[in-house]
Amino acid sequence: MNYWLFKSEAEVWSWDQQVAKGEAGEEWDGVRNYQARNNMRAMKLGDRGFFYHSRAEKEIVGIVEVCAEAHPDSKADDPRWECVDIKAVRPFQTPVTLTMCKEEPRLKEMVLVNNSRLSVQPVTPEEWAVICELGGTDPS
DNA sequence: GCCAACGTTGGC
DNA sequence: GCCAACGTTGGC
Numbered sequence: 001m002n003y004w005l006f007k008s009e010a011e012v013w014s015w016d017q018q019v020a021k022g023e024a025g026e027e028w029d030g031v032r033n034y035q036a037r038n039n040m041r042a043m044k045l046g047d048r049g050f051f052y053h054s055r056a057e058k059e060i061v062g063i064v065e066v067c068a069e070a071h072p073d074s075k076a077d078d079p080r081w082e083c084v085d086i087k088a089v090r091p092f093q094t095p096v097t098l099t100m101c102k103e104e105p106r107l108k109e110m111v112l113v114n115n116s117r118l119s120v121q122p123v124t125p126e127e128w129a130v131i132c133e134l135g136g137t138d139p140s
Numbered sequence: 141g142c143c144a145a146c147g148t149t150g151g152c
Numbered sequence: 153g154c155c156a157a158c159g160t161t162g163g164c
Contacts, residue, residue: 009162033147055162098163117146117161 003123004039004049005112006064006086015051015061018088025067025087028120029075036120040084041070049086050123050131052112059095060131064088093136106130 006028008014018026031037047066053059068085101107107130111121123131132139 007162035147058163115146116163119161 002042002044002047003125003128004043004047004066005052005060005121005123006049007052007054007119007121009055010053010057011055015053015088015091018051018064018086019062019091021087023067023087025085027068027074027085028083029073031073031083031119032076032081033119035118037080037082039120039122040082043069043084045069048089048128051088057095058098060092060097060101060135061095062088062091063132063137090137094134096131096134100134101131104130104134 012030028040031040043066045066045068049064049066050060051062051064053061064086066084067087070082070084072079073081073083098112101110101113107113107127110123110127111118115121129139
């Protein structure tokens with residue numbers, strides 16, 4: 001299983017909206033960046049990801065799961081843009097802020113810390129474990 | 141609200 | 153194929 005991180009501004013698409021979609025999940029549409037798209041193409045059914053609120057909150061708020069592999073983005077007029085579907089799994093006990101990630105030595109190589117612009121990122125198993133620990137939730 | 145970093149576009 | 157100009161993202 002691989003791990004990922006999905007970024008969204010809460011004003012545009014929030015964790016609460018994701019939770020409201022339940023088991024059906026929702027398309028992670030709107031990505032118009034090749035690196036982010038390629039990351040989604042690499043995702044497999046059942047892969048886990050973090051849900052991060054960018055801009056205002058700057059914190060990881062919960063765990064999501066890939067429930068449909070990459071397919072054309074239904075909201076794009078260009079078929080080269082693809083996306084996966086994700087569903088909410090569970091929230092963190094404590095949101096993990098960007099500041100916490102920057103202060104944690106074990107996360108200094110994290111993409112979130114070093115390339116804040118990439119909206120869909122890979123997360124290593126080690127980083128996954130550390131962030132679940134900080135968030136007060138089970139990593140599995 | 142500002143601006144640095146990054147990605148994309150398009151003229152040459 | 154290079155690179156300047158432009159647009160967008162996201163931390164601060």
